[in-house]
Amino acid sequence: MNLNELGAITLVLSGATIIFSIIMATVGLPLRSVRNLIRSMVLEVIDLRMGNTGRRAISVRYYRFLLSIWVPLRRFFLSLTGIRNGGLALELSRQSLYVNTGLASLAMLLLVSALMLNDMTNQYVVMHSSSTLSIFYRMTSAWAGASGSLLFWYFLLTLFTAIILYQTRFRLYNRLPLLFLILGVLQLLFIMLLVFFDDAQPFRTFAMPMTSGRGLNPLLLHWAMIIHPPILYVGYVSFAIPFAVFAAAVMSGNMKDDLLAIFRRWGLFSWFFLGFGILLGSKWAYEELGWGGYWAWDPVENASLMPFLLATAFLHSLIVQHHRGMLRFWNLFLITSTYHFCLLGTWITRSGVLQGPHSFAESAIGPPMIIFIGASYVYFLRFLFFKRKVLRPDDQLQSVTSKEGSMLLNNFLMLISVVIILVGVFSPLVPLDCSFNGGLQCFKAEWKPTTYNKLMVPIGLIVLFLMGASPLLAWRKSADVIYARTLRIPLLAGIAATILYGSLYGLFFTSFDGENNSPWGPQILAEIFSVLTVGCGVFLIVGIMQEYHRGIKSRRARLGESFGRAFVQLLLLNKRRYGGYLIHLSVVFLFIGYSGGAFKTTGRLQFHYYRMDVPEGAPYVYYYSGDKAYLDNYIIEARELFLRPHFEPHGNPENPGDMTVSQEAHYRINPRDLLPVYPSDGSDPFAFANKPAPLGDRLIKFTSGFIPDGRMTTERRFYPQIYPYTGEVQKDQNGISARMATSEPDMKSSWSEDLYIQLGAIYDPMRNRNPDLAAMYEFYLYELKRDPRGYEMLFPPSIVADLEYWVNPLVKFIWLGTTLFFFAGLLILLPFGEKREEDVIEEAAEKATAGKPVTGERY
Template sequence: MNDLGAVCLISSFSILLFSIIQTSYGIFKNDSRALELGRYTLMANFAVILLAFIVLVVQLMRTDLSNYYVAMHSSEHLPLFYKMTSVWSGSSGSLLFWNLLLSGFTFIVLWQTKDLLNERIPVMHLSLAVIACFFSFLAIFFPDAQPFREFQPAAVAGRGLNPLLQHWAMIIHPPILYVGYVSFAIPFTIAASALVTGQLSENWFRFVRRWSIFSWFFLGTGILLGSKWAYEELGWGGYWAWDPVENASLMPWLLSTAFLHSMIIQERRGMLKFWNMLLIILAFHFCLLGTWITRSGVLEGPHSFSKSSIGTPFIVFIGVSFFFYLGILIYRKDKLKPERNLEAITSKEGSFLLNNFLLVIATLSILLGVFSPLLSGVEYKAPWFNSWGVPAGILLILLMGAAPLLAWRKGADQIFFTTLLKPLIAGVIGAGIYILYYTRNFSISDYSLGDVLGEVYSVLTVGLGIFTIAGIVQEYHNGIKARRAAIQGENYFQAGFRMLLKNKRRYGGYLVHLSMVILFIGLAGNAFKQNTSVKFFYFLRFSPTNELIYTSDDTAILGDYTIGATTLKIKPIVNGDPEAGLNHRNVIVSHEATFEVKKQLKSFDTMVTERRYYPQISHLSGDFETHIPTSEPSISSTPKEDLYIQLGAIEHADLSDENPDLPGMFLDFFFTRDPAIKAAKYLKFPNQIVANLEVWINPMVKFIWAGSLMFFLSGLLILLPIGEDKK
């Protein structure tokens, strides 16, 4: 099947080259038949790439160890679902998936535009064909992008899927993020075709809008799912670490957010035409840059791939493409002059402009931080990002709340008492109530400058968040009143619901703002986050089963919580079907610690946290090589805060430098069948051990996940054609 997959990729490359030649000839010679042939071959590429993708999925499901990618990313013991989804767990498989999505979106947009006759459409076809051809080129000529490399002779065993990826959020997070990355090629090529041909009438971005919202929505949803995965799987008590791969997805999302807002100004006021073109060029190339960061291996992160041979051609393609379109943009600058000038900086259009400025500056700052190891040899960590990111976020909340309340062309002073005053009063009162709440409910450490600043930022975030929420409520109320005055017979809630469906761009956008405010309020709880590390002493207790059981009576206190250790079990977990038999390839060793937790001396919860050790198998010999540890935190969540615990390293009772190899000792003990030898190996386990436990109290985290869910639902409402007038 490797040959069939390789033939598909070679065919794709040939088809795309033919499409590029035909479309180019048709454009220069104004030959409609050549253009039509180029369009048909570009659409046919989707079927070829789809067949290649199906071949790889079938190989993964069958554990075809003659395929190098399968041997590196799957195994016979992996559950079927994980086998199928491992198609995007490695570099070459994920690039094939990238290519599949691109060809699929290309097919859709070519079908949508099949009846349109203007000079822009063939240029859009040509741009899409060039991008797709580049990815097929990588898959043929660069080993790290080849999903159908032969493994001769066939591997003895598969190495399996990275244990960190065996989580529900990580299974759906990458494809959702890829959809956001890849689909931005469509609005970009539509805009680029208008730029190249000089046909810059306003109708180009009306077609772009829905595709841009589609890309922005999937990018945002993918980022939030990645945060959920990090919180539940990595065991470090957080959800955002400013990791290079996280930042790689955040940067195009910020730029696309800026573009969606500045499009409104171009539609309403005829301004920012040059700026909008620059934004969409930047957004797409930052999508490509994010793909490069993840797959080049130049920058490391918990979910980036190893160093790769595709890094150089990829960054060259990004650079050539960016400067080519930037040059055309500069050449067309005279056709992109604004129709009007900004009349008041505190007007609605002024607030949108400030919003754009902040988002772009934030993107460039993140870019500087991402490449700091290459530029200065020093990696900028989370404190550096937070030092400017938190104030920038607070300013964005202010603009998010103020912009809907401001008027076009008029300064804030002219409408202050009619639209701004009531939400502002609500924000001040809300900030005061929040101060009273956190002083009574959250533990505050001994003050330092950082603690005081954190509290100030937290109060500002919540106060401005309530200001924004009050403004949204006011806008909805005024809209409902106006609708009920114009349309008789609707009650208050009917009018509000129908108003939302009829004007989703405005009122659906307010719901997105509301979701972001709720999320930011959750982030404000970080000012009162607590963390400590505790050591518990355990003693070995006899067990007639194949589990090792250690017990402890130690307790620890953090804030209102008393954490009492009870048992620590070392036990086997079967990865796959137990009926297939147990061996060193499919047995995971689990260190499972149970704790009884009290809150204010009252029984609160029983929490179980693990460290799991997955076997790493040699694909050449099939023998066990080493263990890959993963974290399985326990999270007890309330509306106020999360208690988050994670079992750490296990040490000798004398705290000597070298930790005992309990997973290796346990496997040796577990697979021994002779009772006498098994008993002797049991006696080799240490009678006393010390287990480390990391404990976090994370206030207001529920708001983050509530805001994330609302972002998904409100974005989906805007995206789907629900309630729209059929034309």
């Protein structure tokens, strides 16, 4: 039995285990829980309208009829199987979920093993990996394709299920029996897709082994792709846990205060990983795609942003529920929406309905997934009606400008944002562009980034202001009551920063000379929003500093601690509050970085290059320019341009299928001195151009974003498209190799702005065409065997190469915010410092249940 057969059998066994767990969970449910599962909103609304109560209610008769059928069936099943009671059935369901975690882990291990062993009989391995890749990128291949990522999602879901079952083994085990059923059904969706849909099966095989794999998508050959998808998936998948616990609690009528610790802990965990995954994706897009940006409102980007916004609102609502006993209705709605939007995100990625750089090919799993998502979402939202009495607040909102009022307004803004993004995502499919020209006419029109920015930037500005104001407001009290004590200094600082920055920003950023960069029309509007963003950011920063100052001052006065110790103790012993302030601070830096987009400028430069002689047998083609261009504060000197081979770690230099053609262009920014075309010592020009910078300069590059001598290098790489049956490069009807082009940009980064460059198109002025230099180079390297005569005759004596550039102000603040977000999130999540509330409850529960056997009475 090979790995693929074992993997397929493992998935089938996993499916059978899940079905068994669902059956046991259903059989073990108390009648009250069964009644909650089968409730009909239509019948209950009819009864409510007609005033039917008690036995006269249509819904009550309906439930009694169904239960009269279910009870004998349940009793017969228990007697047939020899299961003593419902408690034992629930225990079997729980143990089955544990077993399924092992099966899913084995299936994931088998897929990774097939990738490591380069199994050419496995279709997934052939389509997403190759023997030339390093071990790290072979591991990356496990989530690079649709079926592999689906299996990885399923593995994570089973893992998190096992963790929550273990965490709640003492205190929720007998209170939330519906938890097993909900988690089992969520797992059932993915195992059914993995087993019954061909394009979702990671262990499908070819009838005969292929000669070579196609390799990883070149866009994924980046360090961030080793960690970005897993981190993002952890965020996506783990939202199933707070959703399942919350839904089980509401449906079972067990909404106790001790559940808040679980919601908060798992909510923070999921929110942190989803947010950090999104930010890592921005870094990947900025460094790899070569388009000068970090966010394009791509459908898959939006698919991750929507649940993140909903989860942000959910976490803030939990704070209100904890302190005021309010917003329970909001919390059920938000966590239900969050998880289903996570499912919607994976549907968008895999259905093929919407295209983007992150999307997989069109798949047959799209229809069943969207049907499940829609049915599940409607089913669970019904409980907002059924449990409206349980979800009522303990208190009423007393002031709109109180802390709870600001968080409620934040919820509305987050929800509005999600609706806007959702409409934009599906705009290519729905005729939303309507006009009245002799009648109503509607057309499909895809939203551009300017449309999103036009709507989302003002909302984001209000959210940023609320983020600064909310920590300074008081529970129940309006803002005017506490203005002098908490709000005055931050507000004055924000107003002063707005005036100062608005007066001086023209000194730091280049004007557009008439070019319009505003989605609202006049460029001045974009600049006004940027100025207001900085002002709100200063307001928030000063507010945070004020809160820290008061906390430190209080500890020093009460405990006599030094400033440093007071700061550390304040942070560690009150992580949820003061760690949360650090999260807010990271968001401020992100917004300041985003505001720099108002001053972004882009363009194209052209440099003339001449073909140079190379040492006989040299593996590269050498062009040189020496032209200079003047771009505001930058002098850009074009230097060498090489055509050279690039091989992955295990590539064979003799095989064209393993060779990637690199067009490597060298530049110097603000050059200090003149450098020779050829090295004075007669050494190799390629080695001279790529001479490593001194260690000190490389450290400066790593920390500050530029090398002092101004060198910059950008590439375009042309990766071969492999035909797996033969292992050769695919060719068109003219015999030209099929290659996929990718970009390798370079950045000169400072706190004020980034100079971002990318080599563009290359033009042959003598033949008046764009030559296929990649095909020429492959022919020169493998057919002409680097013949000097072929070098002279094949390659154009002169070329014109485009250099695309972007000047991106304040981008470094985005990466500063990303870094702070990561460390602040870890600080809040890691179990040290303050004693967690859930640990206190756990200890109390363990003491209360110590030595007590598990029996059916617990259910």
